[in-house]
Amino acid sequence: MRSRGFIKLFSVIFVALIVAYVAFIGVNAGNYTIKPVEDYIRLGLDLRGGVYVLEEAQGNVTPDAMSKAIAVIRNRVDALGVAQPVIVQQGSNRIRVELPGMTDPDKAIDVIGKTAQLKFVGPDGKVILTGADVKDAKAVYSQGQMQEPEVTLSFNSEGTKKFADATQKFIGQPISILLDDKVISAPTVRDAITTGNAVITGLKDYKEATDLATLIRAGSLPVTLKPIAYQSVGATLGPSAYKASVDAGVYGVILILLFMIAFYRLPGFVADIALGIYIIINFIIYAMLNVTLDLPGIAGMLLSIGMAVDTNIIIFERLKEELRAGKSLRAAVDAGFNKAFRAVFDANITSLIGGAVLFYMGSGNVKGFALTLMIGVASSMFTAITVTRFLLHAIVDMNFVKNIKIYGA
């Protein structure tokens, strides 16, 4: 019995240490690699520094117009050279843009929000026609046997005339298509095109064709965007906020670990191991869900760490009582668990309900909080039922203390 208890206890600690090593440092064995969780968890703009802008399309916009607007913004952001930008649609008529590393919100707003400018420029640098002359652009597969992806262009009457003149003049030479002064395509003219319908061929795949067609359409019928909210966080503020949060978290965890040992002795130590495992589990879940950790998210995470030991406290207090009432250690552990579980379960379900509603309906600056809190509450139930219970049983098996004082009783 004794040795079984020791084996149980140390195998849990051993496995936890291995998982912690893999999770935080990563493994690289031959062609099999596990990257550390850090690489899967994005830090929010408030921690990295950068600009966030929420743009709203004016007037009635179709889903197609929105995807065009997003394509335009992506095109411009790529030109800025921002690493890991986020450009996503929010609701039916809004676009959220996050530009890490940028510091000037006005420059960002200017770049993102200006109306798209499409130009066709000849090899002589002169403008042939603009977006206003383009009627449509579509990605299609070519008619022949090869089924190559291509983009078909059609021009309005004025565009048809301008394009016919240009193609006659520049046969064998490239015509550049520029969106916001960035070349998006430079096809070579093969024939004079007088019908108002042109085809761009030689594209890598269908996706490239779709992207190009979307950008050209975006330039021909631009969507007007208006910034309705923005936030910029300076390059020094983000990292210092991050450091301050980490400090608060680390000191908090250390104090909680000490408090648990001081108050609950051996079970407290068990709870500390469980808390360590709990923290590892949380980070692994963040990595699996690709969570973006912003300051509200950190608030939720730290709060959930503070709340995680609660379950253990409730169980241990019950355990103490059962021991004082003269129950055997094994019976006391089981009774402690069973009686405490209901209270823990109900309270956690209530927290999960609140978190879920906040996550789906709350504004951007509370979503992160709701998410990490929900992950925390769910995983704390899991660790209490599995890890704490298993470890307490292991200690009961070890049977090396008859004195119930070591259980804090």
Added chain:
Amino acid sequence: MGHREASILKFHVNVMGRSKIWFSISGVIILIGILAIIFRGFSWGIDFTGGTIMEFNIGHSFDTKEITQILDKYKVGDYQIQKLGSKGDGVSIKTKVLPDNVRISIIKDIESKYNLTDKDLISSQQVGPSLGSEIKFGTFLAAGIAALLMLTYLGLRFNFEMSLAAVLALIHNVFILISVYAVFHITVDAPFIAAILTVFGYSVHDTIIIFDRIRDNLKIMRKSSYDEIANISVNQTMGRSINTVITVLIMLLLMYFLGPSALKDFALPLIIGITWGAYSSIFIASPLWVLIKNKEKGKKVINKPAKVQ
């Protein structure tokens, strides 16, 4: 036997006997809160009202009047200027939503006044007014729906008297928290509402633990009054009520004192709400349950003779 029982009851607080005092304390706080709301209202954050906040690192001490002059130059009517940092060498300027050109001019003026570079604009934030009212509506709607769902769940899990007492205590908690924010005019924004919901969920912890104990004791102490049962249950569980809150408070206090302002926005209402929640589980929820139970018993006694006839 006597000895063992004494060791179980580490606390001997006569909670039920003085329930009028506890109810009065809460009543007074909420009353002051209501007066503050009526006469001064809340200090809404720009999440809800829309507005602009700019924060600069000036690098040395300065006179806020200098900033006032710059803002007045552009006829920014409504603004708040606040010094930042322990040395007071930073500034936070909160205004209503400014047109882009005005905002850029103000930034340029402040930068040239104090020889600052772009880097010294630590952060800036703007929320359009229509977006603000949309967020406000959405957040309150979310809070309302969440509260209803939570209450429904509690109602399903407890018997009628206990859920009524628990729910009243929870609502009272929220009122206390709102009162504190109104009286001290602390900014109310989306994190505050999120914190309220968290307090709601968390305070249930303590209440459930006590009520579970009351349920156990009801079976054992058949001859005792509800007052006695509630008192003993509260005292038996006081240790864990305090300890569960301590671990959370350790974390929250560190978040508040060490963390950046975004963490403080969450930590402060949680510190107040969770502490008060633990208090109210003992001093409000349990006496309320006794009150409801005794009322019921009174009714039954009156009903009884009628039945005999």
